[in-house]
Amino acid sequence: MLYHVKMTVNIPASIKKEEADELKRTEKELSQRLQKEGKWKHIWRIAGHYANYSIFDVKDNEELHDLLMQLPLFPYMEIEVNALCKHPSSII
Amino acid sequence: MLYHVKMTVNIPASIKKEEADELKRTEKELSQRLQKEGKWKHIWRIAGHYANYSIFDVKDNEELHDLLMQLPLFPYMEIEVNALCKHPSSII
Amino acid sequence: MLYHVKMTVNIPASIKKEEADELKRTEKELSQRLQKEGKWKHIWRIAGHYANYSIFDVKDNEELHDLLMQLPLFPYMEIEVNALCKHPSSII
Amino acid sequence: MLYHVKMTVNIPASIKKEEADELKRTEKELSQRLQKEGKWKHIWRIAGHYANYSIFDVKDNEELHDLLMQLPLFPYMEIEVNALCKHPSSII
Amino acid sequence: MLYHVKMTVNIPASIKKEEADELKRTEKELSQRLQKEGKWKHIWRIAGHYANYSIFDVKDNEELHDLLMQLPLFPYMEIEVNALCKHPSSII
Amino acid sequence: MLYHVKMTVNIPASIKKEEADELKRTEKELSQRLQKEGKWKHIWRIAGHYANYSIFDVKDNEELHDLLMQLPLFPYMEIEVNALCKHPSSII
Amino acid sequence: MLYHVKMTVNIPASIKKEEADELKRTEKELSQRLQKEGKWKHIWRIAGHYANYSIFDVKDNEELHDLLMQLPLFPYMEIEVNALCKHPSSII
Amino acid sequence: MLYHVKMTVNIPASIKKEEADELKRTEKELSQRLQKEGKWKHIWRIAGHYANYSIFDVKDNEELHDLLMQLPLFPYMEIEVNALCKHPSSII
Amino acid sequence: MLYHVKMTVNIPASIKKEEADELKRTEKELSQRLQKEGKWKHIWRIAGHYANYSIFDVKDNEELHDLLMQLPLFPYMEIEVNALCKHPSSII
Amino acid sequence: MLYHVKMTVNIPASIKKEEADELKRTEKELSQRLQKEGKWKHIWRIAGHYANYSIFDVKDNEELHDLLMQLPLFPYMEIEVNALCKHPSSII
Numbered sequence: 001m002l003y004h005v006k007m008t009v010n011i012p013a014s015i016k017k018e019e020a021d022e023l024k025r026t027e028k029e030l031s032q033r034l035q036k037e038g039k040w041k042h043i044w045r046i047a048g049h050y051a052n053y054s055i056f057d058v059k060d061n062e063e064l065h066d067l068l069m070q071l072p073l074f075p076y077m078e079i080e081v082n083a084l085c086k087h088p089s090s091i092i
Numbered sequence: 093m094l095y096h097v098k099m100t101v102n103i104p105a106s107i108k109k110e111e112a113d114e115l116k117r118t119e120k121e122l123s124q125r126l127q128k129e130g131k132w133k134h135i136w137r138i139a140g141h142y143a144n145y146s147i148f149d150v151k152d153n154e155e156l157h158d159l160l161m162q163l164p165l166f167p168y169m170e171i172e173v174n175a176l177c178k179h180p181s182s183i184i
Numbered sequence: 185m186l187y188h189v190k191m192t193v194n195i196p197a198s199i200k201k202e203e204a205d206e207l208k209r210t211e212k213e214l215s216q217r218l219q220k221e222g223k224w225k226h227i228w229r230i231a232g233h234y235a236n237y238s239i240f241d242v243k244d245n246e247e248l249h250d251l252l253m254q255l256p257l258f259p260y261m262e263i264e265v266n267a268l269c270k271h272p273s274s275i276i
Numbered sequence: 277m278l279y280h281v282k283m284t285v286n287i288p289a290s291i292k293k294e295e296a297d298e299l300k301r302t303e304k305e306l307s308q309r310l311q312k313e314g315k316w317k318h319i320w321r322i323a324g325h326y327a328n329y330s331i332f333d334v335k336d337n338e339e340l341h342d343l344l345m346q347l348p349l350f351p352y353m354e355i356e357v358n359a360l361c362k363h364p365s366s367i368i
Numbered sequence: 369m370l371y372h373v374k375m376t377v378n379i380p381a382s383i384k385k386e387e388a389d390e391l392k393r394t395e396k397e398l399s400q401r402l403q404k405e406g407k408w409k410h411i412w413r414i415a416g417h418y419a420n421y422s423i424f425d426v427k428d429n430e431e432l433h434d435l436l437m438q439l440p441l442f443p444y445m446e447i448e449v450n451a452l453c454k455h456p457s458s459i460i
Numbered sequence: 461m462l463y464h465v466k467m468t469v470n471i472p473a474s475i476k477k478e479e480a481d482e483l484k485r486t487e488k489e490l491s492q493r494l495q496k497e498g499k500w501k502h503i504w505r506i507a508g509h510y511a512n513y514s515i516f517d518v519k520d521n522e523e524l525h526d527l528l529m530q531l532p533l534f535p536y537m538e539i540e541v542n543a544l545c546k547h548p549s550s551i552i
Numbered sequence: 553m554l555y556h557v558k559m560t561v562n563i564p565a566s567i568k569k570e571e572a573d574e575l576k577r578t579e580k581e582l583s584q585r586l587q588k589e590g591k592w593k594h595i596w597r598i599a600g601h602y603a604n605y606s607i608f609d610v611k612d613n614e615e616l617h618d619l620l621m622q623l624p625l626f627p628y629m630e631i632e633v634n635a636l637c638k639h640p641s642s643i644i
Numbered sequence: 645m646l647y648h649v650k651m652t653v654n655i656p657a658s659i660k661k662e663e664a665d666e667l668k669r670t671e672k673e674l675s676q677r678l679q680k681e682g683k684w685k686h687i688w689r690i691a692g693h694y695a696n697y698s699i700f701d702v703k704d705n706e707e708l709h710d711l712l713m714q715l716p717l718f719p720y721m722e723i724e725v726n727a728l729c730k731h732p733s734s735i736i
Numbered sequence: 737m738l739y740h741v742k743m744t745v746n747i748p749a750s751i752k753k754e755e756a757d758e759l760k761r762t763e764k765e766l767s768q769r770l771q772k773e774g775k776w777k778h779i780w781r782i783a784g785h786y787a788n789y790s791i792f793d794v795k796d797n798e799e800l801h802d803l804l805m806q807l808p809l810f811p812y813m814e815i816e817v818n819a820l821c822k823h824p825s826s827i828i
Numbered sequence: 829m830l831y832h833v834k835m836t837v838n839i840p841a842s843i844k845k846e847e848a849d850e851l852k853r854t855e856k857e858l859s860q861r862l863q864k865e866g867k868w869k870h871i872w873r874i875a876g877h878y879a880n881y882s883i884f885d886v887k888d889n890e891e892l893h894d895l896l897m898q899l900p901l902f903p904y905m906e907i908e909v910n911a912l913c914k915h916p917s918s919i920i
Binding site: 645646647704705706708709725726727728729730 | 737738739796797798800801817818819820821822
């Protein structure tokens, strides 16, 4: 099942650079593992923003929530979730 | 070059059913042609809404604008455009 | 799978009373059938508003979308959808 | 009498982990006691958010306010309250 | 039980003057009857606006909703409802 | 002359509990003195919020402003002011 | 007593040109009479908008409301009202 | 040339009282000098707010910007600027 | 003096195609004359929108307002105006 | 390819004056280098704001994003990006 997620990252100035770098490194690692597993189908950077649009393909709402909660940057992200369906005009 | 587009359709009640059906038929036809040409890479229905999230892959801003303006439902759509880049975590 | 849906109804003045009454009658009929089938688990009126909060229990995003699109009042409703999960504090 | 409440939790970074954990533990305890008493009828996690939709069944506005004010996380929550009524289409 | 209600009236231009005058006359009549019964405790005009702030004193959410739905101008009003409690600083 | 005032209190976490308690104690004292003088005619708690709706009855804009500025919690309140008039439907 | 008022005019397309011209003519006449009487102290056009910022000097909230309600364009204006006081830095 | 400016002051709690008092003292001094020079034509307190509406009469956009940037409280103000013209109904 | 103007066009469905075409033709003609005179320095289409960002170089607020009011599409445009200054980093 | 960018700068009070000055100095240096290279075509100060409207002329979305991310003040800016096209009325 597909979900559209917008993530906007705001790491507060009180987080030290080393900690922030470690958060980003583990975030990237987890993101790439989930991409390889086919659960995080797409991720695009929004030009000019520390933000991304992503498409998740997971079993259900529960799995989506669990994946997002695990993200190391979750506490510093504003998140918008929209459930998706196949579009009647889609050729796929 | 990639763009993220959200389209929300509002066909006013003053448009007759036949005219609306014809608009939707030609919209679908054009959408599917652009999908086959690889320019309209993705289109997803947003659950519960007469709206979609789409990804376009076009040469430049000009081509994106021209494609959107050609859509038969353009006059009845609210559109949001965001320029996209490759995300540093993307494995593609 | 559960979804939280807020529906706000705005029947335009251009719809005649008979047509509006017929829309409401068939809306109610369908709502009650879906409630009996266990798909529309809860529906509450929001005090002071022609609006409701509802909980749907359906197979997936697709089924939710199809149910909402079938509602006779769909063209006259503003809809907000949120995917739900079990809450860690819930005793149910 | 029923009320729909949305709670969005924002524990500031200045709260230490131990204190936050204690707040969450006592919040959960109180929530479950109120659920068992039938006052906190439903609680659902909103997918992708540290937030919930809840339904309270209490004697009056006063009791609702007193319950919410007692919540250990109250100072760190953004709250929206809507009074509910039986919906004319509800089969319950 | 007390509720704070803001009502903003927008009678569309398509309503004829006679009909609008009749709506206002019956609205006023009903408002004054409810005031005399003690259910519509206060009503104040907001300076510069075709709008009012009102305080209702009714048995429960159900009675509030039923009163508001009966108002002849209800279809032409934007309404905001807030449940009220006694304030700890109130001397009444 | 009447004014409708909404006050939403946000005492920052950096204020120590003793200081906050003292602010609330003096706020309550002043509020009750102004209520007894007939200048702060009504104050209601908004259910679920650390906020109130109040009605002030003062000589003019100047007196309203001076009263609000004197409130010990003024620096920590978001305030909305609306000038009121007698409503044509009011029976008082 | 002074009030700051922003008026934004939206004459609907359904009003005929002659009627709109007559409304504007009588609006201007009334505005100039109130300016001469010293009640409408200032009126400025907001560049690029069919809107104005105005300062009224009237006895009380009631008189302000009555003046605004009399304006021929009142039904077609969005209005914002703010009560003003002498500013402590003002040299007047 | 005239400009309408709304200034809303938010001095953060981290600024010490002496520093804040000194900022306000120099702000007032500069404001009064600019009023005497005829550049800051009007300043009104907005009742209930630490905010003002002001009218500036300066040579051009550049001079307006330079005046505002010089204000000691500029770093702690939210500012809205609107260019003004003579209103066709104005008798001045 | 420079101004930044955003114009968003919404021609209502009630305007006939011939009338709309004539409005667009005269709008274009006037826009190009003002561009040649150096008053409308820049105009860019916003991709995906029937909207433009423009830079005007005029004598004062009055001239800007008069130019905008003359535009044939003015009644069907939502307009935002911002006064501009030379930027301290600009090399021009 | 052209992009319209609005940048609003908010340097937090926690940044020391020397650091802020160094950020602004290097920001200006980079801005001027990019202007000389023709990539940052225009930059205007918005009167009354610590903000600018800019026009970038770059190869693609990727280059725009990379330029913006390099700006020393990027972490302290709120940014809005809009893709631009040639306007059909433009004489250039």
